[in-house]
Amino acid sequence: MLSRTAASLYWLGRYVERADFVARLIEATLRLDVLSPRSAGEDAWRTALAVSETADAFTAGGHTLSREEVAHFLLADSTHPGSILRCLAMARDNARAVRTALSREAWQAINGAWLIFDQRIGRLDPTAVLGVVDAVKAETRGFEGAVHRMLRNQTTSFIRLGQAVERTDNTARLLDVKYHILLPEGERVGGTVDRDQWTTILQTVSAVTAFRWLYNDGLNPTNVIDLLLSRAELPRSLAASTEETVAALTALARASGTQGEADRMARTRQARVARTRTGDVIAAGLHQHLQSLIVENAQLHDAIGRQFKFH
């Protein structure tokens, strides 16, 4: 496979996943702000910016912190590289470059998602925002299903790899920021629980129901952290994402007959994540743990680029 093709597929996976994540983040934040009886107001949106690591870009763009502004910034700001609009445009551009490698269904999902933004989208009320977000989620789900139904070959492996690497980054960042805000230094884990805030985290990773299935002792921070860190049953958990990364790389190694730096890094990381006990992590410092995971994920991304000669 051409290196350029591989790179396009990998980035296609990353951008679709990122668009999907930002969509969920907007949705959860909106619920926290509007639908909750005790509105979190501006704080909710400030956190959303922090999670997507775009607070600086937001300020630099001369925006003022408000629901409409942040929602638009994350959803449809054509000047903001992290907006869903831009992520989908990039996803589509990459898909277009490898059009013949994709099934028609997969392409149509990407194209369909992009077409949601065909008309200029201005500042929207919450219902309209939710409408757009739902449409995006439907198309990204469609894409994922289509990829699932495609031949299990190098093409799908690179898409899956991109998704897994992106997912690892997103989940780690979500947990890091929310946890930091919800439990400032010194606060005891297990203290007063802001149910709405913790539910937001679960909503963002589509895990509200899963949580109830897996934990019967109620909503508490330790359980939420445990779910996102180490429950491989949850597709967006770090355990599942790191496992999926290894699986995608292993499939690629089987096809080419060679392994490299990225395989070694991903396997070492997976083994460590699998051994990780939530209690130990909380005791030793969740923030440090997540930060090093984020850094390591970026290193893995670079190693993937080197191994498959993306540049």
Added chain:
Amino acid sequence: MGTAAFDEIMGASSVDGARPELRDLCRWLADTPDGELRRRQQSAETTFRQLGITFAVYGESEAGERIIPFDIVPRVFLADEWARLSEGLVQRVEAINAFLVDIYGDQKILRDGVLPADLILGNAQFRPEIAGIRPPHDVWAHICGIDLVRTGPDDFFVLEDNARTPSGVSYMLENREAMVRLCPELFSKFRVAAVDSYPDRLLETMRSVAPRGCGGPRPTCVVLTPGHYNSAYYEHSFLADSMGVELVEAADLVVDDDVVYMRTIDGRVRVDVIYRRVDDDYLDPLVFRPDSMLGVPGLIAAYAAGNVAILNAPGNGIADDKAIYSYMPEIVKYYSGSDARLPNVETYRCREPQALKYVLDHLDQLVVKLVDGSGGYGMLVGPTASSAEIERFRAALVAAPERYIAQPTLALSTVPTLVEQGVAPRHVDFRPFVLTGAKGVQVVPGGLTRVALREGSLVVNSSQGGGTKDSFVLMDEPHGMTQTMGNMTQTLGQGQR
């Protein structure tokens, strides 16, 4: 003029009824209700539109969702018509190859005074940068599209040669696929030569011209595209996919030590044969366009070293240039030793005083074209021009006659075509595809028929309301199955050097 045109199905005049060989087609046309024809045509267009999603992929605003209209009534060539046509095509393409070998080599044709030297040497399409390079197996014009018009049963004229990167072959293949699916009954009535082996033939042609001593019996072939923003990208990816070779962009290729490689996830893989669908200007920035960052630096060095074959060869533009066209009969005769079997449309070279006089006297009957113009810019269509326009061209012709050629307006043949009012004759032209490999020249039995959908119109360009039709080539032998594999005319190359 429309009434005088030869109809390829009905014959010289609709009064006679169909040409005897094509009565069955006529009957089919009469028996199939227009509504049914229309339904099938729409079904074909729906399929194309779905493929057109692929067009829309890169189309954005400029090409949009545009698909080229498809007409359900096929155009048919009888076996003996096709055999004669093929001979003419083979002769012409062999001459084009011989001309390119000569003009970038010894230039005997100039020394023998057959062509005016300044016509070649002053022409920007003659590329001194690559003079002296001999492509592998001395093949230059591997894939040619020869644009033809017809005025009678055996009266074909070459309108234009395309020896650079002719496109349209994907329509030939897709139109056929649609016809087989939608009108299977036609294929049991007629023995139609198959075209679906074209990708195999193309790959065979590519492999045959691989440099000697390249990596083993299976040379690595690729299709080089400008990228997914190019308007012919669909065809590029279609051809690469159907040949099972990589579709590469310039950035995927590197040249090291005069050898071309493609960058893959498993490292560099040597490339032996490149079917390029990019212009010469964007092949190698070190040689052709120093200001361009596009292209593959070192590609021409690899080519000059004999380490890679490039289809079609760089520099071919000199063979299909408008200024050269009018000399093609002389060129064909010079290299083949006999008169051109396929004549040109009669062309008056205004640089020649006698021709200029004739043109000035008959401006109201002629089409006058700029030698280096394109897209209909700087063109006079005498029969429809105002007298002011004619006078303007008269002045321009007198001032710079060497910049103009003139041609008579032709009564292009028609083929019944499904239009809003029903089935009616519409003017057509034709682009057959001719492949030249190390072992000789072959004509694919089919091609791209373009049809002017507006009544009386002679303009077949898709940008001006033109459509396409399938082009049947009938086979002789009455036995055998209705579907047969490709029956290609094959002759041995004559080693012109």
Added chain:
Amino acid sequence: MRLTIDHRTTYRFTAPQGRVVQLLRMTPRNTHDQTVAAWDINIDCDARLREHRDGFGNITTMLYAEGPLSGIEISVSGEVVTSSSSGVLHGTFEPLPAALFLRSTPATHAEPALAAFAQAATVGRAPIAALHALNAAVHERFTLVDGRPEAGLTVTAAFARETATARDLAQMFVAAARAAGFPARYVTGYCDALPNGRPTPHGWADAWVEGLGWVGFDPTLGRSPEAHHVRVAVALDAAGCSPVAGSRLGEGREWLDVEVQVSGQD
């Protein structure tokens, strides 16, 4: 004459380059009046060199170097023994008909002002006298300046100025000669007799005179080149035969430094 040449071309990149591919036109050929006694191209990094001949008959060298490269230095040194035939060339390798060199390029397209200038200088003279007169006219019209020529400067723009580099003088001569009906071409090489200033890669021109062949004209000196010139490459214009055509794979900008030393002994 025996001319000793040292020509160093140094590229520095602000960011490391993945790879560098260059086409060098830096090797002279033997002619009747020019014998290359020694010639070497040295690269300061691991590089593969492949020699070719281009369509104009120039010897070219493909240079392939793998990165990361923060710079690359090409050193050419050699010795050439020259003699003089009053500017008339003998024994050059000419794969293309002279008439090809009537065509202009974007850089050498003669606008009416330059064409009129050519007409005025050549009218009523026999071919060789006309070309000498044109050479003198170009030489006298402009004040010679040193320094690197401006990239992409056309003859039209150059003709509107009062000062000119050797390259611009030669390109203007080429364009004017063509406008007057003479095939003409740009020549790169070296010269040890340049007025003032430090040596640079030099440029002059050839024009075709029916019955005589190619004749050299150096508008920088106002006369035909003699034993002080070493010819390296010819093309339709200066860009077509520049010593280095390069391409690199990497970010950042590049800095170019060129140093030439030419010394002659009788």
